[in-house]
Amino acid sequence: AQKITQTQPGMFVQEKEAVTLDCTYDTSDQSYGLFWYKQPSSGEMIFLIYQGSYDEQNATEGRYSLNFQKARKSANLVISASQLGDSAMYFCAMRGGNYGQNFVFGPGTRLSVLP
Amino acid sequence: KAGVTQTPRYLIKTRGQQVTLSCSPISGHRSVSWYQQTPGQGLQFLFEYFSETQRNKGNFPGRFSGRQFSNSRSEMNVSTLELGDSALYLCASSLPGQGPKETQYFGPGTRLLVL
16 A cells, blocks of 8 residues: 655745755555645645656756655655745645556645745 | 636535535546545545546545546535535546556635535
8 A cells, every 4th residue: 555654744934945845655666656736725736746756866846846765765845945825735645656546645744934 | 728627616515415516627637536635634535537437436435426427527426414524625637548647637626514
């Protein structure tokens, strides 16, 4: 069975600073995908970034980057230059490589950006 | 390209009633997944439909059911509502056939309140 763990229920960061949100996962699949989503107070889940298990380089999307350490089974999200609009819940998720496997989500981390 | 749409956005029902929620996926996406999100239980997977067939199912009672139409639009139904069914119901669509890279894109959700 696949499992996602996010050990930080809440995080605070000062505006313009960088912040790392932790995510560890457990799977026996050799091929899998890791995802991060942002959920503002409005409720909609916004896709941020994807990392494949066979990708040799860490994924980056604008201010978001994924610190992928396969041996440690971790996929931490790094947000550079935090903005007030980054305050939200952040969810780490994974999908296994077998056809038809559904997403597994972590419990989420609430990030608060302080002015 | 239009995103995932969900209707209605807000709903108030009383115990014992039934409710039907609708989801229209991104054009071309043939897979639709449903999730229930509550403060206590987090994000829980309900079911996934692909080409009008249920591909995966979460651990929910039979009161929760769904279906998908030939145009990929999906509905979920909850019969005999209970107070604990009050939640944000999220729908996500994806383009199957990409293996672990298959990314889910979410709609704005339907907030259901059961009184």
